[in-house]
Amino acid sequence: MARRAVGVATGRRSWLWAQGLACGLLVAMAPPLALVLAVLFTPALLAMLMAPAGAARNPCGLLLVYGVAAALPWLALLWAGAQSWPVSLDLLTRLHLPGAVWGAQAAAWLLGELVPVAARQVLEGRVRARRSQLREARSRLQLEWGLGEAE
Amino acid sequence: MAPMPPAPILSAPTLAERGRLIAGQYAVDLNRPMPGWGAGLECFVATDVKSGRGDYMALLVRREAPLRTQAVNALSAMPIDGILTPLAHGPAMGPGGMPGWFVVTQAPPGAPLWAEGMAAAAPWHEQELLNELLRPVAHALERLQARHVTHRGVRPANLFRARAGEAVTLGCAWAAPAAIHQPAIFEPPYAAMCLPGGRGEGSISDDVYALGVTLLMLAIGRVPLSGMAEADIIRRKLEVGSFAALVGDERLSPAIGDLIRGMLAEDPDHRPAPVLLADPAAARARRVAARPPPRSQRPLLVGALALSHLRGVSLAIATAPQEGARLLRSGAVDQWLRRGLGDSTMAAQLDELVRKRAADQPGEDATADALLVTQAIALLDPLAPVCWAGMALFPDGLGGALAGTAGTAAERALGEMVAAEGVAAWARMRPERCDPVLLRAEAHQQRQTLRARGIGGGTARLRYELSPMLACRSPLLGSALVVRLGDLLPALEDAAAVEGVREGMPIDVEIGAFMAARSDTPVAGELARMGDAPTPGAAALIALRLLVWLQERQRVPALRNLAAWLALPLAPLLETWNNRPQRTRLAEMLAAHARAGALPQMLDLLDDQAARQRDSTEAADAARLVARIDAELAQLAQAAPARAAMADSVGHELVLGAGVTALTLTLIATLVM
Numbered sequence: 001m002a003r004r005a006v007g008v009a010t011g012r013r014s015w016l017w018a019q020g021l022a023c024g025l026l027v028a029m030a031p032p033l034a035l036v037l038a039v040l041f042t043p044a045l046l047a048m049l050m051a052p053a054g055a056a057r058n059p060c061g062l063l064l065v066y067g068v069a070a071a072l073p074w075l076a077l078l079w080a081g082a083q084s085w086p087v088s089l090d091l092l093t094r095l096h097l098p099g100a101v102w103g104a105q106a107a108a109w110l111l112g113e114l115v116p117v118a119a120r121q122v123l124e125g126r127v128r129a130r131r132s133q134l135r136e137a138r139s140r141l142q143l144e145w146g147l148g149e150a151e
Numbered sequence: 152m153a154p155m156p157p158a159p160i161l162s163a164p165t166l167a168e169r170g171r172l173i174a175g176q177y178a179v180d181l182n183r184p185m186p187g188w189g190a191g192l193e194c195f196v197a198t199d200v201k202s203g204r205g206d207y208m209a210l211l212v213r214r215e216a217p218l219r220t221q222a223v224n225a226l227s228a229m230p231i232d233g234i235l236t237p238l239a240h241g242p243a244m245g246p247g248g249m250p251g252w253f254v255v256t257q258a259p260p261g262a263p264l265w266a267e268g269m270a271a272a273a274p275w276h277e278q279e280l281l282n283e284l285l286r287p288v289a290h291a292l293e294r295l296q297a298r299h300v301t302h303r304g305v306r307p308a309n310l311f312r313a314r315a316g317e318a319v320t321l322g323c324a325w326a327a328p329a330a331i332h333q334p335a336i337f338e339p340p341y342a343a344m345c346l347p348g349g350r351g352e353g354s355i356s357d358d359v360y361a362l363g364v365t366l367l368m369l370a371i372g373r374v375p376l377s378g379m380a381e382a383d384i385i386r387r388k389l390e391v392g393s394f395a396a397l398v399g400d401e402r403l404s405p406a407i408g409d410l411i412r413g414m415l416a417e418d419p420d421h422r423p424a425p426v427l428l429a430d431p432a433a434a435r436a437r438r439v440a441a442r443p444p445p446r447s448q449r450p451l452l453v454g455a456l457a458l459s460h461l462r463g464v465s466l467a468i469a470t471a472p473q474e475g476a477r478l479l480r481s482g483a484v485d486q487w488l489r490r491g492l493g494d495s496t497m498a499a500q501l502d503e504l505v506r507k508r509a510a511d512q513p514g515e516d517a518t519a520d521a522l523l524v525t526q527a528i529a530l531l532d533p534l535a536p537v538c539w540a541g542m543a544l545f546p547d548g549l550g551g552a553l554a555g556t557a558g559t560a561a562e563r564a565l566g567e568m569v570a571a572e573g574v575a576a577w578a579r580m581r582p583e584r585c586d587p588v589l590l591r592a593e594a595h596q597q598r599q600t601l602r603a604r605g606i607g608g609g610t611a612r613l614r615y616e617l618s619p620m621l622a623c624r625s626p627l628l629g630s631a632l633v634v635r636l637g638d639l640l641p642a643l644e645d646a647a648a649v650e651g652v653r654e655g656m657p658i659d660v661e662i663g664a665f666m667a668a669r670s671d672t673p674v675a676g677e678l679a680r681m682g683d684a685p686t687p688g689a690a691a692l693i694a695l696r697l698l699v700w701l702q703e704r705q706r707v708p709a710l711r712n713l714a715a716w717l718a719l720p721l722a723p724l725l726e727t728w729n730n731r732p733q734r735t736r737l738a739e740m741l742a743a744h745a746r747a748g749a750l751p752q753m754l755d756l757l758d759d760q761a762a763r764q765r766d767s768t769e770a771a772d773a774a775r776l777v778a779r780i781d782a783e784l785a786q787l788a789q790a791a792p793a794r795a796a797m798a799d800s801v802g803h804e805l806v807l808g809a810g811v812t813a814l815t816l817t818l819i820a821t822l823v824m
């Protein structure tokens with residue numbers, strides 16, 4: 001168990017180191033792209049940093065997916081413009097681009113909170129109906145056969 | 152004595168009236184009683200409605216003293232001249248509006264020879280005695296003997312003749328147990344000392360004895376030993392012999408004296424047979440010289456009595472059994488036999504009995520003492536009857552004795568005698584005078600009947616078995632007369648209509664014993680189960696089963712009152728049904744059947760084993776289903792956190808899926824463009 005915990009910790013540190021290396025490489029080799037990505041995916045980054053330790057799910061993944069989906073056409077433009085500083089700054093100054101990407105990430109976060117709740121309600125609703133059906137049947141049997149009260 | 156009133160001429164009976172007729176033929180006229188003509192029983196003029204003749208007599212049978220079934224059956228088919236033989240018997244309305252059982256005979260030709268209570272009359276002449284009394288009665292007794300029937304009612308009050316010069320006719324003696332109404336002077340002392348109903352059928356020699364006393368009484372014109380108590384008469388006869396006790400100092404003609412002496416012999420084997428009496432000269436010639444009973448110089452004290460002869464000692468021990476047992480066990484009787492009578496053989500036999508008693512039951516034991524007394528008396532006096540607990544009876548008189556003592560301590564004592572097989576013990580001591588094997592088998596069978604478990608056994612069952620015409624004496628029946636099994640249901644139905652009767656079961660101890668004794672199908676098992684039933688409802692169900700069985704056998708219609716009676720204790724049985732709606736339905740159906748008096752339908756409803764089994768099975772299924780429901784509800788409650796986790800997971804996956812789908816579509820669109 002101790003060895004496994006050490007292994008998990010080692011794995012985390014390796015992953016963190018890899019992430020750091022990837023970010024460093026991106027900043028070094030494509031700084032305009034890195035700037036755009038950093039600005040556009042700030043909510044995802046914040047969600048990752050703010051997620052409580054030991055939480056079942058990290059909403060960062062959802063925010064990234066939805067953010068990428070929203071940002072993809074713009075990133076294609078940046079890539080077509082050879083990832084130059086003017087193109088990246090131009091993209092960032094158009095407020096609807098960061099707004100759309102941040103909006104998509106906000107929608108992802110909202111959906112990630114609301115959809116499970118809705119799913120829970122649907123499941124519980126079915127359970128309530130079943131419970132009511134069972135209680136009714138039990139009551140009928142109790143009346144007919146004089147069996148004991150339900151616990 | 153007033154002559155018999157003339158009979159009216161009646162018209163043919165209607166169908167309704169036929170039901171009130173004896174054997175559908177004889178009508179009893181309660182307005183024309185015949186006091187003193189029934190030899191101890193009430194009797195009335197009866198009329199044959201078919202012929203219109205009114206020269207018949209109906210004797211009312213007392214409920215506690217049933218008629219003699221064997222004699223009635225033997226004589227009904229073929230009458231005997233000179234005797235009022237039974238023509239028919241059956242139920243009819245009796246005095247006071249109470250139903251009664253009657254025996255119908257031809258009316259006597261004239262008044263009785265001696266009215267009850269009459270002190271004296273003109274003595275008869277010798278020829279009158281021989282020709283008008285002895286010969287005709289001897290002929291009649293001879294014909295009875297051929298049918299293996301005894302009369303046991305021979306006495307002047309039960310002999311009739313139309314006028315002087317005509318032969319007498321023997322009266323009826325079939326409407327009560329044998330000799331039950333015979334005064335002690337007319338009975339041999341050993342029969343006179345018995346319970347009135349316990350004298351048994353006896354033998355024809357007992358009738359010869361009674362005829363001898365009758366001959367004496369008419370010869371001397373008065374009642375011998377008049378005014379003496381019956382117990383004293385018996386003691387006197389045993390002390391000096393019947394002839395000496397009854398004749399005393401009376402002067403009789405030699406012929407009559409010799410005849411009477413022979414007819415009054417203590418030993419029945421020494422009395423002349425009826426065929427000899429038909430020829431008085433031959434009867435006189437056959438005189439058996441009986442040895443006088445031995446007497447001791449030293450009397451034996453039994454209580455306050457100082458007795459010098461065996462018969463007296465036997466009688467004293469029989470009437471004071473506890474004192475007698477003490478004397479026997481202490482050896483006082485043994486010593487008296489050896490020293491007083493010089494009979495060491497009998498003393499040795501007595502000593503053997505006492506030793507056996509001590510070995511079998513050391514210490515005080517009332518039953519062992521009673522058996523010792525019974526056997527000792529039989530040894531001391533082989534002519535003596537079965538003596539038990541101060542009572543005496545002959546074995547074939549047990550039925551009459553039980554009928555006459557029903558519900559009393561005497562009946563319980565007789566039951567103890569049967570349980571101890573006292574009759575068998577008595578028979579073993581006198582094998583030359585009875586059939587010990589037969590009596591032992593009968594005693595054993597009676598004991599088995601007595602020991603039958605529950606309300607179908609006991610002394611009540613024995614009482615009804617030994618007296619086939621004994622009426623059921625259950626208090627539930629009120630004044631109804633129930634002699635045959637077929638009379639029971641209508642009587643119960645009527646009884647059930649009376650306020651206050653419907654408590655407990657309609658089958659009590661007496662009715663149960665009556666049913667067990669009268670039915671050819673064994674019902675004792677069901678009756679025993681009824682007595683052992685754990686609840687009144689279960690007992691009522693068994694009672695219902697028995698009554699339905701009876702109803703189906705006899706095809707009795709609806710019994711509304713009985714059904715209403717049983718419905719009350721049966722109702723709780725419905726509580727054992729598990730299904731509530733079914734319970735309600737059954738209760739309604741039970742009430743409907745009870746209102747209709749449909750006992751079989753009530754039984755089908757309550758005793759439907761298949762339906763009960765279904766109810767039990769379905770109740771078990773319902774219980775299992777409820778258990779499954781409870782388990783599922785518990786599982787649903789326990790699985791709530793898991794469901795929440797699953798909902799979260801499903802929701803997250805849905806959102807993620809939508810996001811990936813959007814990403815993919817966007818990528819494709821971007822690449823295409």
